[in-house]
Amino acid sequence: MQLQWMCTILFFTVHILFPGSTFAQHLQVSEGKAQGTYYIVKYISRDTVSLQSRIDSIFSVIDQSLSLYRPGSLICQFNAGQQVQMDVHMQAVVTRALQVSRATSGAFDITVKPLVDAWGFGPVKPAWQGVPPADTLRQRLQLVGYRYLQVNGNMLSKQKSGVQIDCNGIAQGYTVDVLGRFLEQQGIENYLVDVGGELRARGQNIQHKTWSIGIEGPSPDSSNYPVQTLLYLSNKAIATSGNYRRFFDQGGTRFAHTIDPVSGQALHNNIISVTVIAKDCITADGFDNALILMGVDKALVFLRRYPQYGLEAYFIYKDAAGNVQEKYSPGFKRFMNKQ
Numbered sequence: 001m002q003l004q005w006m007c008t009i010l011f012f013t014v015h016i017l018f019p020g021s022t023f024a025q026h027l028q029v030s031e032g033k034a035q036g037t038y039y040i041v042k043y044i045s046r047d048t049v050s051l052q053s054r055i056d057s058i059f060s061v062i063d064q065s066l067s068l069y070r071p072g073s074l075i076c077q078f079n080a081g082q083q084v085q086m087d088v089h090m091q092a093v094v095t096r097a098l099q100v101s102r103a104t105s106g107a108f109d110i111t112v113k114p115l116v117d118a119w120g121f122g123p124v125k126p127a128w129q130g131v132p133p134a135d136t137l138r139q140r141l142q143l144v145g146y147r148y149l150q151v152n153g154n155m156l157s158k159q160k161s162g163v164q165i166d167c168n169g170i171a172q173g174y175t176v177d178v179l180g181r182f183l184e185q186q187g188i189e190n191y192l193v194d195v196g197g198e199l200r201a202r203g204q205n206i207q208h209k210t211w212s213i214g215i216e217g218p219s220p221d222s223s224n225y226p227v228q229t230l231l232y233l234s235n236k237a238i239a240t241s242g243n244y245r246r247f248f249d250q251g252g253t254r255f256a257h258t259i260d261p262v263s264g265q266a267l268h269n270n271i272i273s274v275t276v277i278a279k280d281c282i283t284a285d286g287f288d289n290a291l292i293l294m295g296v297d298k299a300l301v302f303l304r305r306y307p308q309y310g311l312e313a314y315f316i317y318k319d320a321a322g323n324v325q326e327k328y329s330p331g332f333k334r335f336m337n338k339q
Helices: 002-017 052-066 074-080 088-103 110-118 134-141 168-185 281-294 296-305 330-336
Strands: 026-034 037-045 083-085 149-152 155-158 191-195 198-202 211-217 227-233 236-242 247-250 253-256 271-278 312-318 324-328
Touching (some): 026 052, 037 052, 037 168, 052 074, 052 088, 074 083, 088 149, 088 155, 088 168, 168 191, 168 198, 198 211, 198 281, 227 236, 227 271, 227 330, 281 296, 296 312, 324 330
Antiparallel strands (some): 026 037, 037 191, 083 155, 149 155, 191 198, 198 236, 211 227, 236 271, 247 253
16 A cells, blocks of 8 residues: 555656656657658657558648649649539648738749749640740740639639649648648647658657757858758748759759749749748748749848738848858747757
């Protein structure tokens, strides 16, 4: 009886000293390939049962909704026809995409697919290489415009025949959020989800410290080796868009895979990359392309003018002399300081 009382006292002592702590918890890691890139999911849990198969299942379900590379997916059905009945994933992504389009006056627009294909960055490769013919761009621009999309409940329809959508500029961030919410539903309070460099962090790592994340930028000496800046994130998400991953060079100009839906041109301004921090990853992912197309100064003005979106951004760019420089919004700096 005395031993039983001692055990009971010890239990309550530990519970009082370490309420809700990660005491006796373990770092679990699930990783693999999905959506044309890698993924790594790290989480702290007392349960040692792997969540790998359930995580892979989430990717599969979202791909069946939003992948342009999976025949029969909902997005492919819509692009081939006039309308589609959306599932919860497609509806969430299209709804947020249209919100970002309106907020950025069309700088982000999922109807950009005909232009993405024309520039050779989509699943449908053009007959030419490099910069598309000017008349082709003019023709395809006639099919671009988020106002050609109409949402009525869970039905998505197009107001103009030939309109097609490409959600790759926002779907990856959405997937990160879905994985994060899945972990939370399992009672997991500390995790880091990384899908191709789009991340969401909650709580702390196994050392009870804020998650540290390295973001890449090209080396100032123009070498092929990226440099890293460490960020410290908790209960935030991050997305990066840049011109040093997918691009081609022609006539002394570098054309990146980010396409301006207003002009039809591939990104060729002086911005090398922009990293965006937001409350969730779908928001960060949706705005990063728009901010990189705005240019550094206009993007920083946009961030100051619309604080309601909760965005912070970090830009790496080349100045007029060709030197690599950096600028960031005022609130971004706090994420560069160890917490």
